[in-house]
Amino acid sequence: xxxxxxxxxxLTILSPILNDDEASPSHDLQIRSYLAxxxxxxxxxxxxxxxxxxxxxxxMDDVIFVGAPAVEExxxxxxxxxxxxxxxxxxxxxxxxxxxxxEYAGAHLDAIWSHCVGYPGASDRAAxxxxxxxxxxxxxxxxxxxxxxxxxxxxxxxxxxxxxADFVETHQGMQPGQLRAEFLQLVATLDAAPMPAVASAxxxxxxxxxGRNE
Amino acid sequence: MSKLNExxxxxxxxxxxxxPYGRYILLRFENPxxxxxxxxxxxxxxTTGQRWDNGKPQxxxxxxxxxxxxxxxxxxxxxxxxxxVEFQQGMKKRADILGDTGLNAPARxxxxxxxxxxxxxxxxxxxxxTALDDCCSQLRSLFAETRGAVELAAQxxxxxxxxxxxxxxxxxxxxxxxxxxxxxxxxxxxxxGHGKQLPDGSWxxxxxxxxxxxxxxxAGELPAAPIPHILASNGTFMVYRKLHQNLATFRSFLDExxxxxxxxxxxxxxxxxxxxxxxxxxxxxxxxPDPSIVKDPQRSTNFTYGADGAGTRCPIGAHMRRAHPxxxxxxxxxxxxxxxxxxxGQTYGRFVPEGELASDAEERGVVFMVLNANISRQFEFVQxxxxxxxxxxxQGNDKDPLMGNHGGHGKFVVQGDRSATNPPLVCAHxxxxxxxxxxxxxxxxxxxxxxxxxxxxVDPR
Ligand code: HEM
Numbered sequence: 001x002x003x004x005x006x007x008x009x010x011l012t013i014l015s016p017i018l019n020d021d022e023a024s025p026s027h028d029l030q031i032r033s034y035l036a037x038x039x040x041x042x043x044x045x046x047x048x049x050x051x052x053x054x055x056x057x058x059x060m061d062d063v064i065f066v067g068a069p070a071v072e073e074x075x076x077x078x079x080x081x082x083x084x085x086x087x088x089x090x091x092x093x094x095x096x097x098x099x100x101x102x103e104y105a106g107a108h109l110d111a112i113w114s115h116c117v118g119y120p121g122a123s124d125r126a127a128x129x130x131x132x133x134x135x136x137x138x139x140x141x142x143x144x145x146x147x148x149x150x151x152x153x154x155x156x157x158x159x160x161x162x163x164x165a166d167f168v169e170t171h172q173g174m175q176p177g178q179l180r181a182e183f184l185q186l187v188a189t190l191d192a193a194p195m196p197a198v199a200s201a202x203x204x205x206x207x208x209x210x211g212r213n214e
Numbered sequence: 215m216s217k218l219n220e221x222x223x224x225x226x227x228x229x230x231x232x233x234p235y236g237r238y239i240l241l242r243f244e245n246p247x248x249x250x251x252x253x254x255x256x257x258x259x260x261t262t263g264q265r266w267d268n269g270k271p272q273x274x275x276x277x278x279x280x281x282x283x284x285x286x287x288x289x290x291x292x293x294x295x296x297x298x299v300e301f302q303q304g305m306k307k308r309a310d311i312l313g314d315t316g317l318n319a320p321a322r323x324x325x326x327x328x329x330x331x332x333x334x335x336x337x338x339x340x341x342x343x344t345a346l347d348d349c350c351s352q353l354r355s356l357f358a359e360t361r362g363a364v365e366l367a368a369q370x371x372x373x374x375x376x377x378x379x380x381x382x383x384x385x386x387x388x389x390x391x392x393x394x395x396x397x398x399x400x401x402x403x404x405x406x407g408h409g410k411q412l413p414d415g416s417w418x419x420x421x422x423x424x425x426x427x428x429x430x431x432x433a434g435e436l437p438a439a440p441i442p443h444i445l446a447s448n449g450t451f452m453v454y455r456k457l458h459q460n461l462a463t464f465r466s467f468l469d470e471x472x473x474x475x476x477x478x479x480x481x482x483x484x485x486x487x488x489x490x491x492x493x494x495x496x497x498x499x500x501x502x503p504d505p506s507i508v509k510d511p512q513r514s515t516n517f518t519y520g521a522d523g524a525g526t527r528c529p530i531g532a533h534m535r536r537a538h539p540x541x542x543x544x545x546x547x548x549x550x551x552x553x554x555x556x557x558x559g560q561t562y563g564r565f566v567p568e569g570e571l572a573s574d575a576e577e578r579g580v581v582f583m584v585l586n587a588n589i590s591r592q593f594e595f596v597q598x599x600x601x602x603x604x605x606x607x608x609q610g611n612d613k614d615p616l617m618g619n620h621g622g623h624g625k626f627v628v629q630g631d632r633s634a635t636n637p638p639l640v641c642a643h644x645x646x647x648x649x650x651x652x653x654x655x656x657x658x659x660x661x662x663x664x665x666x667x668x669x670x671x672v673d674p675r
Binding site: 165168173206 | 310311312313315316474598602603625639640642
């Protein structure tokens with residue numbers, strides 16, 4: 001199954017952007033402007049929707065001619081590309097993920113995809129899922145840097161890792177009896193802990209990253 | 215590739231002089247014509263890469279320019295704009311990228327860096343303090359005679375002496391200066407562990423273009439360089455960073471942590487760097503220092519980390535393992551061959567042996583100088599990803615234990631095993647042991663390029 005890598009689903013959606021000479025700013029620019037204002041952190045609508053490991057949106061204008069001997073070619077339309085590494089439903093399909101997107105991020109999806117050809121809106125869930133799947137391409141090959149765990153499993157694991165790291169740091173050198181008691185207490189606390197909020201494991205880094213440096 | 219033209223390359227680029235006395239003079243140019251007149255006078259004095267068949271000279275002089283300095287020398291705009299962006303911006307503007315924030319923020323740097331006045335760097339080294347002073351007086355009379363430059367500041371540096379003998383020790387007490395890369399065509403006493411590792415485990419020199427402009431780099435490409443080619447060729451870029459060392463903080467940290475660490479104080483010190491303080495690599499001798507390894511060039515840098523994936527010999531987050539991970543990331547080290555840097559550091563400030571009282575406030579540290587063909591791909595990457603972050607080494611957000619900008623929030627994991635003398639340890643709430651006091655990015659031109667600058671011959675057309 002080329003859209004799957006282990007447990008993770010590689011979703012690729014290509015939606016043609018409306019081509020309207022009358023629109024100003026053009027539809028592609030309106031998408032770009034909306035995307036530029038979207039949070040990339042835990043407030044990102046794609047982080048809020050369940051099951052997203054990583055999502056990326058790109059506006060593809062055209063094929064760039066890089067000079068001879070390349071052949072000059074052009075696209076028939078501008079496209080919005082949506083890539084997501086996400087958890088598929090228990091049936092292995094993408095339907096439940098798409099429904100979750102519509103539910104948690106409907107307003108954002110509408111603001112973005114309303115500039116695309118044939119978009120039905122997120123409120124009609126069935127039509128939305130049909131539309132997205134009609135725009136889907138087979139991903140064929142992808143790499144998911146997520147240890148083959150689902151998003152909830154990952155959030156739990158990070159919660160445990162942090163708690164154990166803090167525990168180790170504060171309990172070094174403790175007598176075995178007390179250590180054991182406190183460790184059992186830690187395990188009980190972790191068992192009872194609520195599922196961490198999405199993207200809550202993100203540590204804010206002061207450093208400016210990305211661009212040419214990563 | 216054949217031997218390089220050593221007389222066209224500044225000596226400082228090709229080798230560490232290992233002269234005990236250093237002074238780094240920072241200059242501002244006042245007027246392009248007078249500044250060029252000064253550069254002309256300096257031309258015959260600059261130390262080239264020509265080998266010292268008759269022993270070391272009394273002193274050496276090398277020169278580099280910031281982008282503002284090259285503008286002050288009135289190089290053509292088309293040339294100035296062709297330099298890589300990070301060099302045009304200078305180090306201060308790269309603070310966010312480098313993690314030079316908080317305690318390391320430019321606002322806390324030495325005064326000389328507060329303006330944008332530093333145009334040139336003169337690196338002077340001497341065999342004796344007198345030789346250094348004599349050389350500097352000669353230079354200063356040239357500044358006065360040509361009225362080409364104003365001296366903004368002079369940073370003295372001196373190798374740490376123990377019992378009157380020059381040592382390779384930095385202030386924390388570690389012997390430094392073992393590992394630096396070999397490059398194709400540069401003659402040097404090379405030793406296993408200096409270059410890049412080949413699939414069969416042997417070591418070979420890195421491509422020349424990882425150090426010098428105008429030659430193929432590890433990707434078989436020419437490093438990004440200014441135009442015209444002749445201005446760039448045989449030149450390189452230098453990163454200059456004055457790194458203050460909080461010696462009292464470091465020593466009390468060792469005291470506190472070794473009280474709970476079964477391996478003892480010296481082993482803990484070794485775990486932070488990856489070498490015992492005498493220089494013995496932990497990978498080769500995890501239990502105790504072995505002076506015979508330190509003295510043997512066939513062994514002192516000849517090790518890898520692949521067989522120590524758990525970090526029980528050398529911690530995965532140790533300084534040396536981060537800064538040059540060798541084979542630690544797999545793929546025969548291929549992932550790191552374009553992230554190598556050449557170090558030319560020298561200590562400054564008074565050396566305080568263990569047992570004597572030291573304070574953080576005293577001026578003391580390393581004038582850390584890095585040479586590389588591409589500052590953004592080499593130094594900046596190492597600083598950002600490997601010193602100030604730990605993900606590549608699977609150490610999460612943990613920074614380099616000693617060099618990281620921790621500000622009281624650092625963490626360092628010493629991986630261990632079940633033995634009583636090599637237990638695991640987690641150090642938390644790490645303070646900053648090292649703080650940045652300023653610096654900038656400099657272009658170190660070839661002798662030909664220096665002549666062209668002096669004679670106003672730089673022509674990008
Ligand atoms: C006060 C600041 C620093 C001190 C005291 C220091 C000290 C040391 C010591 C003791 C070694 C081991 C000796 C050797 O293998 O040559 C070393 C190696 C090294 N350090 Fe640092 N260092 C400092 C800052 C830095 C920084 C900021 C970087 C990088 C941006 C860096 C990069 C390296 C590299 C690349 C090696 C060589 C590793 C190898 O080839 O195996 N150092 N340093």
